[in-house]
Amino acid sequence: MxxxxxxxxxxxxxxxxxxxxxxxxxxxxxxxxxxxxxxxxxxxxxxxxxxxxxxxxxxxxxxxxxxxxxxxxxxxxxxxxxxxxxxxxxxxxxxxxxxxxxxxxxxxxxxxxxxxxxxxxxxxxxxxxxxxxxxxxxxxxxxxxxxxxxxxxxxxxxxxxxxxxxxxxxxxxxxxxxxxxxxxxxxxxxxxxxxxxxxxxxxxxxxxxxxxxxxxxxxxxGQAGHRMARDPASIAPAMLAIWGNPALETRLGRARFLTLQRRAEAEAAWTIGQELMRHGQRAAGLERLRASVAQAPTPRRALLLAAAHALPMLPRALHGPFVAYPG
The missing domain is CATH 3.90.550.10 (Spore Coat Polysaccharide Biosynthesis Protein SpsA; Chain A)
Known part of the structure; x- marks a missing residue:
């Protein structure tokens, strides 16, 4: 004590x-x-x-x-x-x-x-x-x-x-x-x-x-957060705690609550896809990235998604947010 x-x-x-x-x-x-x-x-x-x-x-x-x-x-x-x-x-x-x-x-x-x-x-x-x-x-x-x-x-x-x-x-x-x-x-x-x-x-x-x-x-x-971030099950409890808080819908109203929830889910899918790519799981990563862009499309994310598909043809210096972790 x-x-x-x-x-x-x-x-x-x-x-x-x-x-x-x-x-x-x-x-x-x-x-x-x-x-x-x-x-x-x-x-x-x-x-x-x-x-x-x-x-x-x-x-x-x-x-x-x-x-x-x-x-x-x-x-x-x-x-x-x-x-x-x-x-x-x-x-x-x-x-x-x-x-x-x-x-x-x-x-x-x-x-x-x-x-x-x-x-x-x-x-x-x-x-x-x-x-x-x-x-x-x-x-x-x-x-x-x-x-x-x-x-x-x-x-x-x-x-x-x-x-x-x-x-x-x-x-x-x-x-x-x-x-x-x-x-x-x-x-x-x-x-x-x-x-x-x-x-x-x-x-x-x-x-x-x-x-x-x-x-x-x-x-x-190699921090644990990077490893867990590629697993959808790892972030699910936090998402449930955040969006299951009744004070949130009371504060935002139903329509705004649902809009922001969709954006948050799209952002989580993008993070998971990015981490999968960086850990060498390209097919699974691309699937998550495509789902994120489909749910909340933006011009920047669309360009990054195109770059992610072309990654094998690009030099490592141009891999940007998808560059593989050392080792």
């Missing part, structure tokens, strides 16, 4: 989940270097290795910072671990950081400023920079994902697909988190997406100013 503190509650709580044996130093150091100093960081150790747990505890102890707190939750899934830490958090806003990633300088101050300027907002969002798997702070990013999304009501945008790469680019208001409830533990894929939609049902979002990223996201080679 976490210790009880008599000190005033911090402004922000960072929920940092350790999901593998990857070093956590970049994440810790990026938080300790932030301009905004009024925070606590709950580092969740959900692994089952006593050796790894001892190494993590020693890493935290070397920082000698009382704002770092360790929560040991052996054998729990990501959803349960996050929800437990969020219930323990004392800050008025929360950020969910994967310890494989790290925050950009000034990220917390920028996110907090955006959230404070919009009292009605459920959270604030910023952009991220995608880094190579073996990258370190200061390395050149592979690409930048600009903020792109505006401030305001993002519910319909989120229903069609998840535009947020990771929870580390979001600062969530405590009251909204409490109203939304915990993450759903049975969702192995799309759990974050479902949660952002639940939050969006409660109110609008704020956006940080400027194009500079707030998060450096380390690319995961």
């Amino acid at each position: 976490l210790r009880e503190f008599a000190t005033p509650a911090p402004a922000l709580s960072l929920i940092a989940l350790v999901r593998d044996a990857h070093p956590v130093d970049a994440a810790l150091d990026s938080v300790l270097a932030q301009d905004l100093r009024d925070w606590e960081m709950i580092v969740i150790d959900a692994g089952d290795s006593a050796e790894a747990s001892a190494a993590l505890a020693a890493t935290l102890a070397r920082r000698r910072d009382p704002r770092l707190r360790l929560l040991r939750l052996e054998g729990t899934g990501m959803a349960v671990a996050r929800s437990r830490a969020m219930a323990e958090a004392r800050g008025e806003a929360m950020l969910l950081l994967d310890t494989r990633d790290w925050l950009a300088p000034g990220a917390l101050a920028r996110l907090a400023e955006a959230l404070a300027a919009a009292p009605e907002a459920v959270g604030a969002h910023g952009g991220c920079a995608v880094m190579a798997e073996g990258a370190a702070p200061g390395d050149r990013p592979l690409r930048r994902q600009p903020p792109g999304l505006p401030a305001g009501d993002l519910l319909e945008r989120l229903l069609v697909g998840n535009p947020f790469a990771d929870g580390g680019q979001l600062l969530l208001r405590r009251e909204a988190v409490q109203q939304a409830g915990p993450f759903l533990p049975h969702l192995r894929l799309g759990g974050d997406w479902e949660y952002w939609i639940r939050l969006s049902l409660l109110g609008p979002w704020a956006a940080v100013s400027g194009a500079a990223p707030v998060l450096h996201l380390r690319r995961r080679a």
Whole structure:
């Protein structure tokens, strides 16, 4: 259990989940270097290795910072671990950081400023920079994902697909988190997406100013999400949880609900087809891509579908979103 503190509650709580044996130093150091100093960081150790747990505890102890707190939750899934830490958090806003990633300088101050300027907002969002798997702070990013999304009501945008790469680019208001409830533990894929939609049902979002990223996201080679995304059964529970939420139809009305549901299904089919293609299952991938375009045709998707059919005749440099994963 976490210790009880008599000190005033911090402004922000960072929920940092350790999901593998990857070093956590970049994440810790990026938080300790932030301009905004009024925070606590709950580092969740959900692994089952006593050796790894001892190494993590020693890493935290070397920082000698009382704002770092360790929560040991052996054998729990990501959803349960996050929800437990969020219930323990004392800050008025929360950020969910994967310890494989790290925050950009000034990220917390920028996110907090955006959230404070919009009292009605459920959270604030910023952009991220995608880094190579073996990258370190200061390395050149592979690409930048600009903020792109505006401030305001993002519910319909989120229903069609998840535009947020990771929870580390979001600062969530405590009251909204409490109203939304915990993450759903049975969702192995799309759990974050479902949660952002639940939050969006409660109110609008704020956006940080400027194009500079707030998060450096380390690319995961062979991550489980890529493997599961090619299986329609993997995303089905999330789709059921999202579209089975009665508050959604009440908010949108029946006609708009059905329109957006069709678009979301088409987007899911496109993602599945794209992942099948990237895993070398070309025939099954093309079938999904064709179904997506038939359900929600756009000129861009029609062109990409034509390119997908011509893929064997194109050099790898032109394979675009269908380029095969290494190995």
